Amino acid sequence: MLGVLPVLPRLLYACNRNHPGDGQTSVHFRLAFGDVLRQGLAMPADVISLLQHLVRIPSVNPDNAPGTALSGEEEIAGFLGGWLEALGAEVVLEAVQVGRPNVIGRFAPLDGRPRILLGPHLDTVGVGGMTIAPFGGELRDGRVWGRGASDTKGPMAAMLWALRETRASLAKLPVAVDFVAFMGEESGQWGSKDFVRRHGADYMFAVVGEPTSMQVVRVTKGSLWATLLATGKAAHSAQPERGENAILKLTRALDTLDYHLGHALAGYTHPVLGRSTLNVGVIRGGSRPNIVPDLAEAELDIRITPDLAASGGALRLLREMLADHALPLEIVAAHENPPMETAATHPMVQALLAVDPATQLAGAPWFSDATHLSNGGVPSICLGPGSINQAHTVDEFIDIAALQHGAAFLEEFIRRLELRAPAAVPMARE
Numbered sequence: 275m276l277g278v279l280p281v282l283p284r285l286l287y288a289c290n291r292n293h294p295g296d297g298q299t300s301v302h303f304r305l306a307f308g309d310v311l312r313q314g315l316a317m318p319a320d321v322i323s324l325l326q327h328l329v330r331i332p333s334v335n336p337d338n339a340p341g342t343a344l345s346g347e348e349e350i351a352g353f354l355g356g357w358l359e360a361l362g363a364e365v366v367l368e369a370v371q372v373g374r375p376n377v378i379g380r381f382a383p384l385d386g387r388p389r390i391l392l393g394p395h396l397d398t399v400g401v402g403g404m405t406i407a408p409f410g411g412e413l414r415d416g417r418v419w420g421r422g423a424s425d426t427k428g429p430m431a432a433m434l435w436a437l438r439e440t441r442a443s444l445a446k447l448p449v450a451v452d453f454v455a456f457m458g459e460e461s462g463q464w465g466s467k468d469f470v471r472r473h474g475a476d477y478m479f480a481v482v483g484e485p486t487s488m489q490v491v492r493v494t495k496g497s498l499w500a501t502l503l504a505t506g507k508a509a510h511s512a513q514p515e516r517g518e519n520a521i522l523k524l525t526r527a528l529d530t531l532d533y534h535l536g537h538a539l540a541g542y543t544h545p546v547l548g549r550s551t552l553n554v555g556v557i558r559g560g561s562r563p564n565i566v567p568d569l570a571e572a573e574l575d576i577r578i579t580p581d582l583a584a585s586g587g588a589l590r591l592l593r594e595m596l597a598d599h600a601l602p603l604e605i606v607a608a609h610e611n612p613p614m615e616t617a618a619t620h621p622m623v624q625a626l627l628a629v630d631p632a633t634q635l636a637g638a639p640w641f642s643d644a645t646h647l648s649n650g651g652v653p654s655i656c657l658g659p660g661s662i663n664q665a666h667t668v669d670e671f672i673d674i675a676a677l678q679h680g681a682a683f684l685e686e687f688i689r690r691l692e693l694r695a696p697a698a699v700p701m702a703r704e
């Protein structure tokens with residue numbers, strides 16, 4: 275039944291044109307997929323075969339050791355574009371990097387009504403070391419197997435299937451529901467950052483597709499990755515007093531830092547996430563035993579609770595600690611991602627919880643596109659079938675029962691939006 279689909283990307287990319295406004299390349303879909311849809315050719319029979327098809331389109335993130343030549347989001351974006359168009363969506367592929375687009379599917383015009391998005395990511399982690407066929411999409415033992423089955427093509431398939439089942443009513447809903455798939459989540463999350471900058475003002479809420487076992491993850495920690503450098507003076511090891519040992523400088527300073535910064539971080543806590551933490555994960559320095567080392571460096575990972583972010587963030591705290599204790603270390607690289615906390619009282623969070631009593635509020639130590647959407651002004655949560663325990667594993671799978679439950683849950687969530695009076699839905703993002 276999917277026989278026609280392999281030709282779709284070629285058709286779609288025939289429409290490539292330059293976006294006049296911003297110099298970015300976009301692809302606009304104005305293609306006659308109605309015929310394909312009427313013939314039933316573009317539609318898998320169920321959410322399981324849809325997921326199998328998604329797994330069989332490799333979309334490995336090319337940035338970090340993909341372990342295959344089949345990397346990049348372009349092919350799956352083309353498939354999704356065709357699929358969404360066949361459901362009746364207006365589709366735009368918005369290039370964030372060359373050949374690496376976000377996919378935006380709108381089922382209702384931008385006419386000012388409240389608007390939410392269902393947003394999985396397009397990419398997967400690498401496939402090196404996997405013990406199953408990464409792109410096999412095999413159906414066995416009540417599971418679909420392959421890279422992305424849980425993270426996050428399972429949640430993506432559940433979202434797509436829910437939209438398919440509700441497609442007749444989507445244009446008329448008092449709350450518009452868009453499908454947006456982001457590139458690059460498994461590396462720098464440029465897709466969600468770019469999207470929220472361009473389109474954040476249009477949305478009052480986002481359901482980000484991640485394998486949360488259908489829990490509503492509304493709070494996640496942020497992180498600071500920083501490299502600390504100690505410099506010394508090289509000398510022959512037979513006369514170490516003529517040099518200055520950068521390794522000893524670094525390790526002594528790290529000891530002090532671990533004590534004082536660790537103590538300070540423990541003061542920043544959250545009822546769900548616990549405390550802010552510090553890990554010294556990498557250390558490098560020196561070249562030979564008979565040379566006094568003149569360079570040494572360490573890489574830190576600080577996990578950030580919302581109250582630490584609110585008080586100025588981890589990088590500021592790290593700088594203060596280095597200064598207060600006169601530690602001879604220089605911060606040479608630092609990248610801070612904020613935490614996320616979406617109000618449990620948000621009407622869309624409450625609407626999700628109302629669908630199924632088994633779905634509860636949760637927090638998580640990892641982070642995702644939801645953080646960037648939230649910090650860009652779109653309150654967001656993560657939700658989807660599949661388990662984080664299966665994400666990034668050598669034998670990734672998703673249970674079919676979980677997948678089907680996820681699709682039914684999201685379908686019910688969308689159907690209940692129909693009952694919402696527009697006035698009951700706050701339009702404004704604070």
Ligand SMILES: [Zn+2]
Pocket residue numbers: 395425426459483484485642
């Ligand atoms: Zn993911």
